Amino acid sequence: MKNFKVGLRIWILVTSVLSFMTGWAMLAHAGKPASLFQQAQPTQNPASSQTTNLPTLLPMPTLIAPIPLNNGSSASNANLQPLPALPVIQQQQSFMPSFRTRGS
Amino acid sequence: MNTDIVLAAEGSSENVSAGFKQTCQFIQANEKRFTRFSDQSELTRLNRSSGNWFEVSRDMFEILQLCSTYQEMTGGLFDPSILPELEAAGYDRSMDEIRAQGPGQSQNKRMPRPANSFQDIRFEAEQQRVQLPSGMKIDLGGIAKGWIAQQAANILAKYTPTCGVNAGGDMFMVGLPAGEKYWRVTLEDPSDFRRALNVLKVGPGAVATSTTTRRRWVQDGRSQHHIIDPRTGQPAETDFISVTVVTPRLAQAEVFAKALLISGSSQASNLAANCPEITFIAVDTQGHLWGSPNSKEIIDVRS
DSSP states (O other): OOHHHHEEEEEEEHHHHHHHHHHHHHHHOOOOOTTTTOOOOOOOOTTOOOOOOOOOOOOOOOOOOOOOOOOOOOOTTTTTOOOOOOOOOOOOOOOOOOOEEEOO | OSSSSEEEEESOOHHHHHHHHHHHHHHHHHHHOSSSSSSSSHHHHHHHTTTTTEEEOHHHHHHHHHHHHHHHHTTTSSSSGGGHHHHHTTOOOOHHHHHHHSSSSOOOOOOOSSOOGGGGGGEETTTTEEOOOTTOOOOOOHHHHHHHHHHHHHTTTTTEEEEEEETTTTTESSSSTTTSSSSSEEEEETTTTEEEEEEEEESEOOOOOOESSSSSEEEEEEEEEEEEETTTTOOOOOSEEEEEEEEHHHHHHHHHHHOOOOOOHOOOOHHHTTTTOOOEEEEEEEEEEEEEEGGGBBOOOTT
């Protein structure tokens, strides 16, 4: 059971890193899309021009820290309920039967 | 044995399952041999043959010899020949039947102790036979339970190095749980079975408890219990209500728990001195704890 858990953790880590790297590589080699933030431009006739000046990709934002669920100030979190405390999971439970001595 | 039995073992499920199977078979087979509540048990047939030589099994021979040894060590406070007095006090059927139907129509009168003592039992090792004195009937309830539980634990130990067998509160443990320095055994409060008095820290070996508060019934308006004082032939009148003994052998623990319970606080120290191996903890009628000098080593002060 312990080996299975360790193996599962390693598998999740490796597949996450690989997926991230694959996504990064695909984005880097993909055609550059028009910026969603740019104002709409009149459609150009592709026949009249083979090249279009597209905006460069904006730098990817860095990950921000998660918003605490219990800050209560964010309207976007209004529907979130605080989670109950999770039980502590024992990694390895020791063998100790609950023997009880009593008169017979 | 009229009691719950718990088996516990640490190891691979394959080994533990095989061990449990063998152990259960052993317990079931032996329970039938040593019960006094069956007409066909070896014990009942032995009792019927009192006065005559009776060929017994190797295990019965061993238990009877243990009885003889322990009777001497306890100065007669342990005596299997109190069966007629036990039945006269109303314990003439299994405790489940007594609880369901009430005590038997016994002669609640003072039974004169027989002229013969259990010490008069005769053994013939070569032919593996014994002769109870004429008219003697014996009860092996507690000591046989202890012997069976220890043998069962030893069978289970062939499949796993760490195991324990708990027969109604009398238990035998082999090895130690992985990463542990001792076994933890909850000491039940004899005045309130739902409560725990303490948690004992014990090594491999035996723990047994005897009490006057658990097997009780009312007969002719008198509260009775199953611990018979061989000196009087009556349910023991003692200032202890429970005694727990820790020792290397379960039959010995069972015997000394009963003998110390009967002896009460006035004679407990002298009796325990006859067997330096034992550690005991007693609870008196006021709820105070008493113990042998080494008993503090097994009490868990955190609880």
